[in-house]
Amino acid sequence: MVTALMRAGARVLTGSTYAVLGADAVREPGGRVQQAAPLLAKIRKVVPLPDDELVVRGNAAVQTVAGGMLAIGVLPRISAVAIAASLVPTTLAGHAFWEIEDSATRKLQRIQFHKNATMLGGLLFAVVAETHRRDRSAPQD
16 A cells, blocks of 8 residues: 555656656747757757757657656556656757866756756666566466
8 A cells, every 4th residue: 555655656756747847848948959959960960850849849748748647657667668768868968968168067967967867767667666566466377
């Protein structure tokens, strides 16, 4: 019972954050488009992509929908994988601390990069934890 409540609480806390922040980025991508531009230019050398704003809004839409699904417990593993996949380009585009000259700004972006890496780890843990829980409840041969 306690584990189920903790699991539900963790899903709500994690998923709602992505849903809220993703919805904000869908409505108003703002500076995110400029932050994403260098990474998207590199990706375009290999894969054709639509314009930068559409890519940023699309990535944010994935976070919004998958975050909402995770928060309410609908397909939590798939939702966590979708958020994790969207978090990688978000982190690389938004927190490329290795490209920043100013030491104070570089330090702040490194912290944000590692925060996102921690969030990614939590999402991957959610995928594994859901799998483990289902595996234990399955009948044994």
